[in-house]
Amino acid sequence: MSEGGWRRLSIRVVYMDLIRAVVSCAVGYLGAVVLNDDGPVWALVAGSVAGFLGALTDLIRWLTTRYRVTPASVEMRSGWASKRHRTVARDRIRTVDSAAKLVPRLFRLRVVHIGSGEQGSSFALNALDSGEAARLRRELMPAVRDAPAPAADARDERPDADETPDADAGTETADAGGQGQSADAGRRGGEPRDGGEREVLARLRWQWVPLNMVTVWGPVVVVGPLFALYWFLRPFGVDLLGVGRDVIGWDSRGLLWNLVLCGAIAYPLGVIGSAGAFVVENWGFELAREGDVLVSRRGLLTTRTLQRDDRRMRGLAVKEPLLWRWLGLAETSVVTTGLRQTVDAPSGAILPRLRLGEAREIAARVLPGGSRPLEAELQPHPRGALVRRLGWAVYGPGLAAGVLLMFTFSGALPGWVWPLSLVLLPVTLPLAVVAYRSLAHALDGPYLVVRRGALSRNTVALQRGAVIGWSLRQSLPQRWGDRMTVGIATAAGERYYQVPDAGTGQALAFIRGATPELAAQFLEEPDREAGGWNGGSTGDEDAQSRAADRGRARAG
Amino acid sequence: MVWRTLQALFWGVGVLGVLGAVFLWVEGARGWLGPVLVILGVVYAVNVVVMPGWRYRVHRWETTGDAVYALEGWLTKKWQIVPLSRIQSIDTEIGPLQQMLGIATIKVTTASSEGKISIEGLDVRVARDTVDRLREATAATPGDAT
Numbered sequence: 001m002s003e004g005g006w007r008r009l010s011i012r013v014v015y016m017d018l019i020r021a022v023v024s025c026a027v028g029y030l031g032a033v034v035l036n037d038d039g040p041v042w043a044l045v046a047g048s049v050a051g052f053l054g055a056l057t058d059l060i061r062w063l064t065t066r067y068r069v070t071p072a073s074v075e076m077r078s079g080w081a082s083k084r085h086r087t088v089a090r091d092r093i094r095t096v097d098s099a100a101k102l103v104p105r106l107f108r109l110r111v112v113h114i115g116s117g118e119q120g121s122s123f124a125l126n127a128l129d130s131g132e133a134a135r136l137r138r139e140l141m142p143a144v145r146d147a148p149a150p151a152a153d154a155r156d157e158r159p160d161a162d163e164t165p166d167a168d169a170g171t172e173t174a175d176a177g178g179q180g181q182s183a184d185a186g187r188r189g190g191e192p193r194d195g196g197e198r199e200v201l202a203r204l205r206w207q208w209v210p211l212n213m214v215t216v217w218g219p220v221v222v223v224g225p226l227f228a229l230y231w232f233l234r235p236f237g238v239d240l241l242g243v244g245r246d247v248i249g250w251d252s253r254g255l256l257w258n259l260v261l262c263g264a265i266a267y268p269l270g271v272i273g274s275a276g277a278f279v280v281e282n283w284g285f286e287l288a289r290e291g292d293v294l295v296s297r298r299g300l301l302t303t304r305t306l307q308r309d310d311r312r313m314r315g316l317a318v319k320e321p322l323l324w325r326w327l328g329l330a331e332t333s334v335v336t337t338g339l340r341q342t343v344d345a346p347s348g349a350i351l352p353r354l355r356l357g358e359a360r361e362i363a364a365r366v367l368p369g370g371s372r373p374l375e376a377e378l379q380p381h382p383r384g385a386l387v388r389r390l391g392w393a394v395y396g397p398g399l400a401a402g403v404l405l406m407f408t409f410s411g412a413l414p415g416w417v418w419p420l421s422l423v424l425l426p427v428t429l430p431l432a433v434v435a436y437r438s439l440a441h442a443l444d445g446p447y448l449v450v451r452r453g454a455l456s457r458n459t460v461a462l463q464r465g466a467v468i469g470w471s472l473r474q475s476l477p478q479r480w481g482d483r484m485t486v487g488i489a490t491a492a493g494e495r496y497y498q499v500p501d502a503g504t505g506q507a508l509a510f511i512r513g514a515t516p517e518l519a520a521q522f523l524e525e526p527d528r529e530a531g532g533w534n535g536g537s538t539g540d541e542d543a544q545s546r547a548a549d550r551g552r553a554r555a556g
Numbered sequence: 557m558v559w560r561t562l563q564a565l566f567w568g569v570g571v572l573g574v575l576g577a578v579f580l581w582v583e584g585a586r587g588w589l590g591p592v593l594v595i596l597g598v599v600y601a602v603n604v605v606v607m608p609g610w611r612y613r614v615h616r617w618e619t620t621g622d623a624v625y626a627l628e629g630w631l632t633k634k635w636q637i638v639p640l641s642r643i644q645s646i647d648t649e650i651g652p653l654q655q656m657l658g659i660a661t662i663k664v665t666t667a668s669s670e671g672k673i674s675i676e677g678l679d680v681r682v683a684r685d686t687v688d689r690l691r692e693a694t695a696a697t698p699g700d701a702t
Contacts, residue, residue, distance in 0.1 A: 072691070072692070072695035073691055073694075073695055079650075081651075081652040081655070082649065082650065082651045082652055082655075083648075083649065083650040083655070084647060084648065084649050084650075085647065085648040085649075085687070086645055086646070086647045086648075087645060087646040087647075087687065087690075087691050087694075088644065088645040088646075089643075089691070089694045089695045090695070091695075092643075092644050092645070092694075116644040116645060337667075468638070468639070468642035468666050468667060468668055468671050469636065469637060469638035469639070469642060469666055469668065469671035469673075470635075470636065470637045471634060471635065471636040471637075471671070472634065472635040472636075473629075473632055473633070473634050473635075474632065474633045474634075475631060475632040475633075476631050476632070479633070489638075489666060489668035489671025490667075490668055490671075491666075491667035491668055495667070495668040496668055496671075518623060518637060518639055521620055521622075521623060521625075522623070522625050522637055
């Protein structure tokens with residue numbers, strides 16, 4: 001158990017597994033021999049076999065798993081047929097959690113999760129003695145007191161803990177109970193920072209309500225509760241469907257007219273319903289800046305207060321689904337690290353649907369430093385991207401038709417089915433054009449701006465410092481057309497943003513502009529590299545000439 | 557390369573075998589499965605014959621003082637760059653087939669699931685040296701809290 005040595009999991013895991021195996025065998029024996037008749041016995045036997053195998057694999061895991069904590073890193077080895085060795089540097093570790101289910105707890109075992117900035121936990125040590133677990137935790141997190149600190153404190157102590165997927169970027173408080181905001185004002189979640197002047201960026205305006213009630217899914221808002229009501233009333237002998245039929249006189253018209261009539265009734269109701277939902281949800285909406293924290297509050301029945309720290313803010317995103325875009329509307333959200341994607345705050349949205357101009361005005365004040373990357377002039381992508389999208393639009397339905405045709409030949413489908421997919425063409429072709437026109441990117445001061453999307457046009461402005469890696473992709477058609485897709489890996493927001501089908505020159509200039517130091521190592525002089533990276537064969541020679549200190553994958 | 561060929565072969569035989577068995581025994585499904593079998597057969601044949609060599613020819617990787625770089629793929633090429641300061645964990649994985657051939661896969665993980673680099677099919681010794689080097693370099697490079 002020395003500092004440099006490898007440690008094992010707790011020996012009690014073995015005891016537990018042995019007991020589990022014995023119990024499984026006993027159950028299996030009981031099922032197979034004692035109750036030897038036909039009946040639900042096979043399920044019992046299958047369960048016991050599964051339990052036995054589970055215990056066995058757990059034993060193997062205990063036998064093969066080793067971990068060690070060195071001054072620089074934490075390492076774990078595991079696996080027998082398939083070996084795995086994992087290393088995490090000590091300063092990347094953000095959390096050490098321990099948890100236990102009922103049975104392991106009887107054995108005083110704890111599962112320890114060591115988390116770094118990754119999305120899941122980096123290590124799961126299953127399981128350690130409870131004493132050993134506590135020791136490991138003290139060892140890895142000397143700064144953190146044993147008593148769990150309140151969230152706000154913990155955030156201040158460890159300013160770099162923003163990667164932790166478990167930690168919310170903002171402190172959220174939800175006061176349920178319908179007291180409204182007056183009662184809530186006194187006990188807002190999270191203490192407001194001292195010394196920050198409060199600047200209100202936006203408040204709910206009644207003009208916003210009509211903007212937020214137009215929705216394609218309006219009828220759904222009505223139909224859902226109606227269906228619930230129907231099923232609820234049925235046991236009581238009330239046939240709501242029948243009543244509805246009588247009221248609108250279903251049988252006196254054709255199906256089409258009935259549908260039109262239903263739509264005509266349901267749609268206004270849906271609009272009213274979504275307007276109501278919007279008002280309830282955004283009652284007393286207020287977005288304010290207090291020092292370096294962005295505070296948003298909203299809600300009538302449940303008041304939600306969400307605080308977002310500037311240090312975790314990596315940019316802004318604007319989402320414009322097709323229908324809204326025609327109406328000039330947009331939804332704004334922030335790109336932050338460590339924000340859990342929950343139902344309450346699905347995408348870090350900070351503003352309801354607004355007119356684009358208004359949204360931009362507020363967005364400019366949301367960003368620290370007052371830059372306006374969302375209004376930057378964007379570079380369109382090469383023509384080839386349009387051709388490629390039109391190609392997809394044609395060959396998608398074409399391919400579907402081909403597949404269906406094959407099934408027709410093999411006799412599985414009747415002959416009239418296959419041309420059906422071609423009906424999609426008039427939809428896909430305009431969509432391809434829309435998709436191409438929304439493709440764009442730009443560098444604006446400290447921000448990268450990326451725009452894409454057909455059905456929903458998304459614009460993202462991301463800080464340069466938030467880029468944690470690049471991945472460039474080039475498929476065969478892209479290689480012929482001298483284009484590439486740039487992937488931006490980041491810890492914030494959706495964690496991955498793409499610039500599809502940029503010209504090769506554009507893409508490399510983009511990377512070079514965003515991360516000059518990193519690009520300097522891997523991209524060579526612009527002219528040479530642009531030539532070197534687009535063609536397959538020249539690319540190989542180019543890379544080979546630089547391959548002096550470069551490893552080459554030796555497969556077999 | 558041998559590894560990839562074997563892997564592709566196993567996958568191909570497995571999938572085609574299952575579908576073929578269904579084709580033989582289940583009369584009703586023949587109309588549906590026939591075309592699928594033909595196309596999959598062609599795809600797997602290409603996969604076994606062409607893909608491994610091509611990938612081997614393309615595959616390149618490099619580690620420098622402050623970044624890891626990899627190029628992989630065949631029909632679609634993929635370049636990846638990750639600075640050491642953003643590396644969260646380093647994995648070595650050796651599957652059963654890989655163990656037989658004495659090769660390993662290194663995976664370098666960052667905070668973004670897409671920012672992950674995996675370098676497949678390295679000689680075990682090279683892999684170990686690389687991981688050691690990366691570990692030292694990563695520990696020496698302070699992580700920035702992205």
